[in-house]
Amino acid sequence: MTRAQVISLFPKGVDVGVGITDPRRPEGVLYPSEELAISRAVPKRRDEFRAGRSAARQAMRAVGAAPSALPARKDRLPDWPEGIAGSITHCRDLCVACASTGARAIGLDVETATELPADLWETILLPDEHEAVRSSAHPGALATLIFSSKEAAYKAQYPLSETLFGFHDLGVSITGSGHFQACFRTTAGPFQPGDTMRGRYLKTQDHILTAVVLT
Template identity: 30%
Template sequence: MLASLLPPEVAVEEVFGDPEDAVLLPGEEAVVARAVEKRRLEYTTTRHLARVALGRLGLPPVAILTGGNREPLWPAGIVGSMTHCRGYRAAAVARGGGGGGVGRVGDVGRVVGGGFVGPVTGIGIDAEPHGPLPQGVFDTIARPDEMPGLAALAAERPQVRWDRLVFSAKESVYKAWFPVARRWLGFGEASVEFVPAAEGMSGTFSARILQSGAPITRMTGRWTIESGLVLTAVTV
């Protein structure tokens, strides 16, 4: 599912559930030593998937530790992103110079060859359940300038949870932004606009970055709703 939202240079792995062969490497164990079981499983599986994806780029298994802002610390020359929600986990990685590995269909994900040109400097992916946001959350993440467009979309396609899609898109934007900017980006500092596909529950979106002195001022991404999930992805 997620691979369809990303360029071919990006290796993607995704899975429903937690594979029994997913294990932590030295260094990772300390990060979740005191975590509850749910958090431990999410952390273990996403890193397992990231290592499988890195293998598709020709890299050996490595520990993927966590930085001071809870960001994954990738091997030199690699950019990537991970996501998880109830019952679903995914990881996406690419060579930082747009290196472009050629992959094959795998058990839990795929890489597709051909097509994309240009360096990859940031990746953001996010998965959310396709349901309403908790009460009060939408008002804290949406900007006034986004409201008219979202209202029109909700009237046109009421089957889409646009509030959840806004949340997911901004999560993906932040994950792609942070490795480049190395600073926080609030929900209110990005304004997103969605364009649905002619058919189906998918489409594209654009994000304007409104932070003063931002090294990136605009991003584009893709979204889809499948298997009860909202999935968004951004590549810088």
Template identity: 35%
Template structure:
């Protein structure tokens, strides 16, 4: 599913359940030693997906430990991201990307009161113009999560929901414009991201990928 919105130079694996053969390294076991069953299953299957994706790049299985602010710790030279929600887990990795951000959410409305907390006034106004067929409020949240996951490895800084303006389209794309200074990447300030989205099988998925070439006028979404 998620590979449909990722470029060919990104390896992705996903799971719609928790396979019984998914296992953890001892270092990972230590991280979730006190976790409830739901958290343990999410964590384990997401790492299973991540190792399968790394294998597609020709890389060995290694522990993938949460680092600063919970960001996955990838092997040197790898950019990647992990996501999980009810009934879905996925990982995407690349040796060619500067950063990768993915997110998945159930294709349902956001809980009451969440949209005002995550959306700018002009974003909420834009959602109302997009029309029926998609839970745009949840998709906006999903896109903003992908934005943060792509932002953090480049900056090591937090990005609040109101610090990026996201514009969704009905054609499966979105853009994010930073409202705070962006990261300096290869001598240039990155002012935003372009991404893609998909609604299928009761899920929403979003993806952002950035290569060095993308900083010189080429597509930032693959």
């Protein structure tokens, strides 16, 4: 996955920086305030955290911001500097981070391009999403895309609402090639039932990346 591919998920006119790293071979060093968040973490978690912060600082540099510490907040999200919206996501072999000075919030999610196990569908999918998946030529792949879209949408709304909710509180529909829409089914801060967020997705041979940008 390239930076240009990731940038293509953002609306035109939104300045965005992208960082890409490999959590299996993390680069860079952590600030002392960041080390506190993983002082008791297992090695795999430490590598993922380090890769994420390294990718985030690449993204910050790309929008002209000085790289700085991104300590974990009480809710475990990165504490981005004032004036910067950002998001970090990772799977087994890829970590992607985005930073923007022109967005209110960003939600990213990356998944390996595998089929979501059917025993998870009930937990994640709403009835109409179940129907769409069952009628798809590639049901497991579509289920993974819907799951990832919900993850990205949730991550985009959270900095604005600071509201926790479940998979059934967001409905997702694929609205076209590379596009999806997430609809709130519950009140979350400034968001009301029926409010929608538009997102985009990218598929490569190995990964699915979803993004929601709130401007």
